[in-house]
Amino acid sequence: MAFLGVEQSLTGRRWVGPEPTLDRLAEGLAQKAALPLPVARVLAERGVEAEDAEGFLSPKLRDLLPDPLTLRDMEAAAERIVAAATQDQRIAIFADYDVDGGTSAALLLDWLRQQGRDATLYIPDRIDEGYGPNVPAMTDLAARHDLIICVDCGTLSHEALAAASAADVIVLDHHLGGETLPPALAVVNPNRADEDGTLGHLCAAGVVFLTLVQAGRVLRRLGRPEPALMPMLDLVALATVADVAPLIGVNRAFVRTGLDVMARRQRPGLVALSDVARLDGPPNAFHLGFLLGPRINAGGRVGRADLGALCLSTRDATEAVRLAGQLDDLNRDRRAIEAAVREEALAQVEARGDSALSWAAGDGWHPGVVGIVAARIKEATDRPSVVIGIEHGIGKGSARSVPGVDLGRAIQRLAREGLLLKGGGHEMAAGLTVEADKIEAAMDRLGELLKHDLENRDAVGEMRVSGLLEPSGATPAMLRQLEDAGPYGQAAPAPRFVFADQLIDSASTMGENHLRLNFRSAGSARMEAVAWGAMNSPLGPALIGAKGRRFHLAGKLELSTWGGRERLRLRLDDAAPA
Numbered sequence: 001m002a003f004l005g006v007e008q009s010l011t012g013r014r015w016v017g018p019e020p021t022l023d024r025l026a027e028g029l030a031q032k033a034a035l036p037l038p039v040a041r042v043l044a045e046r047g048v049e050a051e052d053a054e055g056f057l058s059p060k061l062r063d064l065l066p067d068p069l070t071l072r073d074m075e076a077a078a079e080r081i082v083a084a085a086t087q088d089q090r091i092a093i094f095a096d097y098d099v100d101g102g103t104s105a106a107l108l109l110d111w112l113r114q115q116g117r118d119a120t121l122y123i124p125d126r127i128d129e130g131y132g133p134n135v136p137a138m139t140d141l142a143a144r145h146d147l148i149i150c151v152d153c154g155t156l157s158h159e160a161l162a163a164a165s166a167a168d169v170i171v172l173d174h175h176l177g178g179e180t181l182p183p184a185l186a187v188v189n190p191n192r193a194d195e196d197g198t199l200g201h202l203c204a205a206g207v208v209f210l211t212l213v214q215a216g217r218v219l220r221r222l223g224r225p226e227p228a229l230m231p232m233l234d235l236v237a238l239a240t241v242a243d244v245a246p247l248i249g250v251n252r253a254f255v256r257t258g259l260d261v262m263a264r265r266q267r268p269g270l271v272a273l274s275d276v277a278r279l280d281g282p283p284n285a286f287h288l289g290f291l292l293g294p295r296i297n298a299g300g301r302v303g304r305a306d307l308g309a310l311c312l313s314t315r316d317a318t319e320a321v322r323l324a325g326q327l328d329d330l331n332r333d334r335r336a337i338e339a340a341v342r343e344e345a346l347a348q349v350e351a352r353g354d355s356a357l358s359w360a361a362g363d364g365w366h367p368g369v370v371g372i373v374a375a376r377i378k379e380a381t382d383r384p385s386v387v388i389g390i391e392h393g394i395g396k397g398s399a400r401s402v403p404g405v406d407l408g409r410a411i412q413r414l415a416r417e418g419l420l421l422k423g424g425g426h427e428m429a430a431g432l433t434v435e436a437d438k439i440e441a442a443m444d445r446l447g448e449l450l451k452h453d454l455e456n457r458d459a460v461g462e463m464r465v466s467g468l469l470e471p472s473g474a475t476p477a478m479l480r481q482l483e484d485a486g487p488y489g490q491a492a493p494a495p496r497f498v499f500a501d502q503l504i505d506s507a508s509t510m511g512e513n514h515l516r517l518n519f520r521s522a523g524s525a526r527m528e529a530v531a532w533g534a535m536n537s538p539l540g541p542a543l544i545g546a547k548g549r550r551f552h553l554a555g556k557l558e559l560s561t562w563g564g565r566e567r568l569r570l571r572l573d574d575a576a577p578a
Helices: 018-034 038-046 051-058 072-084 100-115 135-144 158-162 206-219 229-241 250-263 268-276 285-302 307-313 317-352 368-379 407-416 436-457 476-484 538-545
Strands: 014-015 091-095 118-122 147-153 167-170 186-188 358-363 385-391 393-400 422-425 430-437 462-464 497-510 514-520 527-533 550-562 564-578
Touching: 018 038, 038 051, 038 476, 051 538, 072 147, 072 167, 072 206, 091 100, 091 135, 100 147, 100 206, 100 307, 118 135, 118 307, 135 147, 135 462, 147 368, 167 206, 206 229, 206 250, 229 250, 229 285, 250 285, 268 285, 268 307, 268 317, 285 317, 307 317, 307 393, 307 497, 317 358, 317 368, 317 385, 317 497, 358 368, 358 430, 358 436, 368 385, 368 407, 385 430, 385 436, 393 407, 393 436, 407 422, 407 430, 407 436, 430 436, 476 550, 476 564, 497 538, 514 538, 514 550, 527 538, 527 550, 538 564
Parallel strands: 014 462, 091 118, 091 147, 147 167, 167 186, 358 385, 527 564
Antiparallel strands: 385 393, 393 430, 422 430, 497 514, 497 550, 514 527, 550 564
């Protein structure tokens, strides 16, 4: 039975509430652990027992941090990095151009500088070089360095790493590995084919952090001082959220602790980026993913690939402000380019009407925005999505998936079958290179490979809600307890509450395509709701003239800070006539 009888909401979805058994578990948990029912519901969904509630709400890194040596090649990698750092050897860091790559590089640069050492930073140009190590770059770096550390890339780069034989190469990565490993001194990757996958949820920055934990042990054995690692968790938190890593296990502790570190405003680059993004208040996971992450990514998408890593790693506040300003300008440019490509791509997807895979390809589409356009199309269609920009007969694309559909593995299979020139990634995101005349065949095959996973997903068109809430029960204190059950994100969705039978007091546009509502129920104070991007969906046009009418409103609670004052509001996801 649909929740509140909503079979088709304003966005065309059927609302599904919690199972009766889950409700009973939540009620029992609320009583035993003395928790508000909304908080108990979150814990019940996560399978947390009453005796474990306190530990779950206050995750400690020391309790959740795995032993780095559970990962293959970790010992060799850590010892070689320490040897290079303590023996005055020449070190190069080869990083991917996204947030995970930039933060991973910044972690290593920070760690080395605490020991009085510098390293060469190399981030490939997205257009001229593409993703990952390439033969010319690796050959040149190997001729001038003793050690090359590849972060957030390298696991599938057999030819490029073979070209770097003049130096030792270490790979610190998390992308899916192939049947064989590239020629390297060490490949530390929880998603290698011979790993058990226990730590497969780590992003590359998480792998780098574990490597630095083990490197600290090596330094301790040598009687040398260890660089401070806890202050680096702001970078690990940023990467974990921005790379859409599952917020489970140690990732929860990384993000919770990292947000606390970030709130102290001690890293000049993050302070400058927060200020230019107008982040007014303590950072949260939403800020990392939607305000800071896109700006750091902008350099790699439409500008200089190394700007993000340089901004995150600088110790100079003036330099940080300059770099953050450049990234903010590039982010505005990126949005304009993205809007044009998104419009064309959505038109293709709608015309094609594919029920298994949403894909589009176009000549001259900027390769720096195809990933974010793929994400937008995925959100609009609730299907795995691929967007490909074609230049000189070669298509370079990015793919984004939906929960329960392993896109990275399917794209690797396409590469093995010869339909792609190359391709790889992880479950939720991947990249590919394909000859233009093979695009249609490759996408048809990809749809076939994903069909089984899609058929076994939750029903399309459903939206899950956590239960009912009254405006009078939505207080900042209750929200803070809800936040203790987070952070929320991939594999740990934020609770979505329904405010039933609410009178709309006002509805207006905000900016170009956002919606602001004020609503209330009988006897309660007025509450605000904001729906980001709603005017580009059925939600905004349906609500803009809703003053004086009653609706069920579904969304997530958040604290808005303006002028130093906090107020609770609803981030609106959907609505239905009451």
